[in-house]
Amino acid sequence: MIEIKNLKKSFGEQEVLRGINITIHDGETVAIIGESGCGKSVLLKHIIGLLQPDSGTVTVDGIHISEAKEEQLYSLRRRIGFLFQSAALFDSMTVYENVVLGLWEGGERDTAKLRLVATEKLALVGLRGILDSKPAALSGGMRKRVGLARALAMQPQYMFYDEPTTGLDPVTSDQIDDLILSLSHRLSTTNLIITHDLFTVRRIAKRVIYLDKGLVYFDGTPEQLDQTTDPQTLKFIERFQVK
Amino acid sequence: MQPVRYIGRKTYNFLSEFGDISRLLAKTFSFIPRLKKDRVLLFNQMASIGTNSLPLVVIIGFFTGMVSAWQAASQFKGLISLSLLGSAVSRAIFMELGPVLTAIIIAGRVGASIAAELGTMKVTEQIDALESLGISPVRYLSTPRVLAGTIMLPILTIFANLIALFGAFVVANFFLGISDKIFFDSVKRFFHLKDIFGGLFKTLFFGGVTALIGVHVGLRTSGGAEGVGKSCVRAFVLSASMVLILDYILWTIIF
Numbered sequence A: 001m002i003e004i005k006n007l008k009k010s011f012g013e014q015e016v017l018r019g020i021n022i023t024i025h026d027g028e029t030v031a032i033i034g035e036s037g038c039g040k041s042v043l044l045k046h047i048i049g050l051l052q053p054d055s056g057t058v059t060v061d062g063i064h065i066s067e068a069k070e071e072q073l074y075s076l077r078r079r080i081g082f083l084f085q086s087a088a089l090f091d092s093m094t095v096y097e098n099v100v101l102g103l104w105e106g107g108e109r110d111t112a113k114l115r116l117v118a119t120e121k122l123a124l125v126g127l128r129g130i131l132d133s134k135p136a137a138l139s140g141g142m143r144k145r146v147g148l149a150r151a152l153a154m155q156p157q158y159m160f161y162d163e164p165t166t167g168l169d170p171v172t173s174d175q176i177d178d179l180i181l182s183l184s185h186r187l188s189t190t191n192l193i194i195t196h197d198l199f200t201v202r203r204i205a206k207r208v209i210y211l212d213k214g215l216v217y218f219d220g221t222p223e224q225l226d227q228t229t230d231p232q233t234l235k236f237i238e239r240f241q242v243k
Numbered sequence B: 001m002q003p004v005r006y007i008g009r010k011t012y013n014f015l016s017e018f019g020d021i022s023r024l025l026a027k028t029f030s031f032i033p034r035l036k037k038d039r040v041l042l043f044n045q046m047a048s049i050g051t052n053s054l055p056l057v058v059i060i061g062f063f064t065g066m067v068s069a070w071q072a073a074s075q076f077k078g079l080i081s082l083s084l085l086g087s088a089v090s091r092a093i094f095m096e097l098g099p100v101l102t103a104i105i106i107a108g109r110v111g112a113s114i115a116a117e118l119g120t121m122k123v124t125e126q127i128d129a130l131e132s133l134g135i136s137p138v139r140y141l142s143t144p145r146v147l148a149g150t151i152m153l154p155i156l157t158i159f160a161n162l163i164a165l166f167g168a169f170v171v172a173n174f175f176l177g178i179s180d181k182i183f184f185d186s187v188k189r190f191f192h193l194k195d196i197f198g199g200l201f202k203t204l205f206f207g208g209v210t211a212l213i214g215v216h217v218g219l220r221t222s223g224g225a226e227g228v229g230k231s232c233v234r235a236f237v238l239s240a241s242m243v244l245i246l247d248y249i250l251w252t253i254i255f
Helices: A040-047 A070-077 A095-105 A111-124 A140-153 A170-187 A198-204 A222-226 A231-240 B002-030 B032-036 B039-049 B051-076 B082-123 B126-132 B137-174 B180-189 B193-219 B224-254
Strands: A002-011 A014-024 A029-033 A055-060 A080-083 A158-162 A190-194 A207-212 A215-220
Touching: A002 A040, A014 A040, A014 A215, A029 A040, A029 A198, A040 A055, A040 A158, A040 A190, A080 A140, A080 B126, A095 A111, A095 A140, A111 A140, A140 A170, A158 A170, A170 A190, A170 A198, A190 A198, A198 A222, A207 A222, A207 A231, A215 A222, A215 A231, A222 A231, B002 B137, B002 B193, B032 B039, B032 B137, B039 B051, B039 B082, B039 B137, B051 B082, B051 B137, B082 B126, B082 B137, B082 B180, B082 B193, B082 B224, B126 B137, B137 B180, B137 B193, B193 B224
Parallel strands: A029 A190, A029 A207, A080 A158, A158 A190
Antiparallel strands: A002 A014, A002 A055, A207 A215
16 A cells, blocks of 8 residues: 655755645556646655655555665565656667566576566567567567566566656557556556546546646546546646547 | 855855765675675676777877877986986886876776766666666666776776887887887886886776766766766766876875
């Protein structure tokens, strides 16, 4: 379970998070939406301890992130799969090396086993025959899939997706949505999805949190979001309203 | 009040950055016990910093030796016998020219390239990706680079010293008419082991500091491609300056 209490964070004069309170239960699939710069990615980085809060607490499975020792934090991160907006593949490595890096660094040295894991995870995201390719040779959608395979190789308990469909064409976006949906069913992970894309929200999420000016502005189901009459929320979602 | 505020802010920034570098150094050394497991990372960096820099070091060393022979000959003219040229040039090479010029080449080739590589990783979220996989960027990126720099710079300097001495001999022998016997007798007559080891001892610090600054600057990069470019320049300027400052301090201690 992830508990965020009164989380505040500023960068210089700019207040990005102004007192966020969110609880995410095990097995939930939650989408966090909001305008660019509203603090979505900053929130996600607090949960895995990449950023330290100015005040407030983030607790994951009872571990206070800002008070955790480094080893405890790294151990927790190994249970969290993270798909970055840019996929963040290591461009000096092959796809195979990218996918198994976490396992290799965790002490697994059996090459046959590592290649098997890489092949399996890549198959899970619909990729075959690219083990020895470099990330530069892949399309945007393929890179995201490899990023997903890398996260899945660690057999995570939580999956965080940072704008998984941003920059992708509609067909590839749909494929990524399908993939997230099928993986969340198959692997029973707790999923947190940062997105601007309300099509993704409607297809995948069971709960939506709308952040505005560093605060939680809406917390409910996608259906409740579609029925909102609040002008501020409507302004954000009307672009995605099906005419 | 403006100048006072400006100086105060600059002093604060300097001390703050010095503190960050010291913390990075302490953390980098804290992972040395894990080095047996991480030896592949270390060997890769030793190849990248050492082996790949060798051609450049050889070329620069050769020309440094040649020009130092001409310089010594010009200063000796009418004052000191050219038969002493070998000793003067070799001592200058072993104590100062070899170590410092090699270190500055490495600051340009390696310090800047470490900053560019890690800076690119930073702005493309690859550093965050390492963290998210439970891998410490300091252990994975900093420790192998800093140790490889510390180990490889003295080795490169040995090559640079030998090639520079050869360059000096070429000028002495072919252009100044000094026989090989006179040149190398002169080298041997005033040769002190302390000169060569003192010079090499300095390079341990030069190599470590160059790599450390490259890592520090790289990990603090922000602002996309422009930020990476600025980091490269900053890493070179900082590490070359640190090499010269450390050279002065270590010279006064060793010699």
